[in-house]
Amino acid sequence: MLEAAxxxxxxxxxxxxxxxxINTLQLSARTVTRRSEVFxxxxxxxxxxxxxxxxxxxxxxxxxTDVTNISQxxxxxxxxFSDFTTKEEFLKVLPxxxxxxxEDIFSTFKKYITDVKLxxxxxxxxxxDGAPAMTxxxxxxxxxxxxxxxxxxxxxxxxxIHQEMLCSKTIGFQHVFTIVTKxxxxxxxxxxxxxxxxxxxxxxxxxxxDLLLHTxxxxxxRGKILERFIMLLPQIKEFxxxxxxxxxxxxxxxxxxxxxxxxxxxxxxxxxxxxxQGKNQHIADMISAVNAFKCKLVLLKSHLLKKSLxxxxxxxYTVESLNLNNENFxxxxxxxxxxxxxxxxxxxxxxxxxxxxxxxxxxxxxxxxEDDVLEIVSVYFELHNIEDLE
Numbered sequence: 599m600l601e602a603a604x605x606x607x608x609x610x611x612x613x614x615x616x617x618x619x620i621n622t623l624q625l626s627a628r629t630v631t632r633r634s635e636v637f638x639x640x641x642x643x644x645x646x647x648x649x650x651x652x653x654x655x656x657x658x659x660x661x662x663t664d665v666t667n668i669s670q671x672x673x674x675x676x677x678x679f680s681d682f683t684t685k686e687e688f689l690k691v692l693p694x695x696x697x698x699x700x701e702d703i704f705s706t707f708k709k710y711i712t713d714v715k716l717x718x719x720x721x722x723x724x725x726x727d728g729a730p731a732m733t734x735x736x737x738x739x740x741x742x743x744x745x746x747x748x749x750x751x752x753x754x755x756x757x758x759i760h761q762e763m764l765c766s767k768t769i770g771f772q773h774v775f776t777i778v779t780k781x782x783x784x785x786x787x788x789x790x791x792x793x794x795x796x797x798x799x800x801x802x803x804x805x806x807x808d809l810l811l812h813t814x815x816x817x818x819x820r821g822k823i824l825e826r827f828i829m830l831l832p833q834i835k836e837f838x839x840x841x842x843x844x845x846x847x848x849x850x851x852x853x854x855x856x857x858x859x860x861x862x863x864x865x866x867x868x869x870x871x872x873x874x875q876g877k878n879q880h881i882a883d884m885i886s887a888v889n890a891f892k893c894k895l896v897l898l899k900s901h902l903l904k905k906s907l908x909x910x911x912x913x914x915y916t917v918e919s920l921n922l923n924n925e926n927f928x929x930x931x932x933x934x935x936x937x938x939x940x941x942x943x944x945x946x947x948x949x950x951x952x953x954x955x956x957x958x959x960x961x962x963x964x965x966x967x968e969d970d971v972l973e974i975v976s977v978y979f980e981l982h983n984i985e986d987l988e
Contacts, residue, residue, distance in 0.1 A: 645687055649717055652677035656723040657689070658757075659739075661698060661731070669694040671703060686877050700731045704742040711748075723753040727760045756949065758874050758884050765942040766867050769935055771860045775820065777847050778827050778857070781834065784843075821868035824861035828912055851920055858916035859932050862909075863939075866894070882957045885950050892943050899936045902929045 603620050607613045649655065658674040671692040677685045692706050711718055724740065726732040732739045733756075743749045827834070835848055847853040873887040898909055905927075907914040917927060958965065 645689070646714070648677055648685060648687070649675070649720075652679050652685075652720060654678045654720050654722040656725070657721065658725045659732070660727055660757075661694065661703065661729065669698045671706065673707075684878065698731055700734050700738040700742060703731060703739045704746075707739070708746070708748070718748060719750050721750055721752050723755060725755040725757055728756040755881075758888065758947075759871060761946045762867065762871060762874070762888075765939060765946055766864070768938045768942050769860070769863060771856060771935075774853065774856050774860050775824075777845060777853075778824065781838070781845065782823070782827065785834075785837065821861070821864035824857065824864060825912070828857060828861050828916070851922070854916050854920065855913060855927050856931075858913035859910065859935075861912040863935070865912075866891075866898075881953070882961055885947075885954065885957060888943070888947055888950075892940065892947075895936055895940045895943065899933060899940070902933055902936065905929060 603617050607616050610616060655675050655677045658676070659671060661669060661671050663669050671694055673689040673692065675687055675689040677687075679685070690710060692710055694702055694706055696702065710716075724743070726740070730738065733741075733754075735741055740754050743752075831848070838845065838848075870887060870891045874884040901907075901909050907917065913927075917923070
């Protein structure tokens with residue numbers, strides 16, 4: 599560290615003082631461990647203080663399996679304070695030993711909130727991924743929480759990003775992505791082949807210098823993977839030919855146009871995903887983004903019916919590279935995919951339709967009458983005493 603400090607602070611006027619201060623740092627294993635524990639205790643105390651001072655909080659939960667095959671329940675919290683400021687924090691990771699039924703998740707979570715004395719009476723909503731263990735009508739986690747007198751009435755949400763992922767799976771087109779994944783893996787799996795391919799790209803001075811690797815977990819990476827693949831297709835074909843390999847799909851016009859469509863539609867899904875993820879997002883903004891995307895799907899369908907490719911740059915690029923014109927490709931299968939997406943988005947997000955009047959009031963409170971507000975909010979939140987709301 600001292601050697602690095604000599605170089606890092608070479609041009610600083612107070613270099614000697616900085617190096618001297620670094621030299622006095624205690625960095626033994628025991629000291630570092632002790633200080634890490636102090637940091638952790640401080641963070642826990644600060645979070646407990648925030649939970650005590652907030653007026654409401656919501657929880658987001660996701661159950662997954664770690665590298666040791668132990669199921670873990672990750673919990674995030676979003677708090678609202680009296681001055682209308684919000685704060686998001688990572689609350690806890692709870693190991694789920696044994697089975698991961700709704701009863702197991704509930705008992706583990708209830709034990710945790712009891713042990714740490716979480717002010718659960720401030721709970722306003724819970725968001726999960728919609729798995730049966732979470733949403734089962736009788737023995738799901740949400741149902742068990744609502745049956746327990748410890749919990750107040752709360753709203754349940756199915757994660758918007760997870761629902762978007764489920765919608766995207768209706769696209770299909772595995773005949774395209776299977777080949778793309780196979781080619782990418784064949785190039786990137788061997789160190790020598792990968793280096794040779796990168797050298798080829800550097801020699802030809804193309805925009806990208808490598809292919810992206812796909813994983814099933816990062817499903818939304820498909821858009822960027824496909825876009826990179828289609829832009830590097832001439833170099834990919836050249837490299838594959840140099841190895842004596844041949845993929846008939848890369849010479850098939852219909853398959854290449856399918857590749858262009860899949861690239862375009864996954865890119866648009868990726869744009870939606872970016873709008874509904876990240877910190878400090880409000881549900882009003884997220885639902886607005888989803889509704890705008892549903893309108894966009896209708897617009898895309900109308901353009902395809904007219905065989906207009908202004909919103910499909912990769913189909914247009916492929917058609918032009920094949921020396922075709924817009925009339926030479928059939929849009930029937932693509933129209934069917936768009937119809938499926940429109941139907942899927944409408945059905946999966948219909949639960950939020952009941953919330954939209956409340957959100958309209960939240961966004962523009964001067965656009966509704968007082969009586970409307972009381973009725974809408976009381977119905978949605980199942981309030982029994984309107985005077986309390988007033």
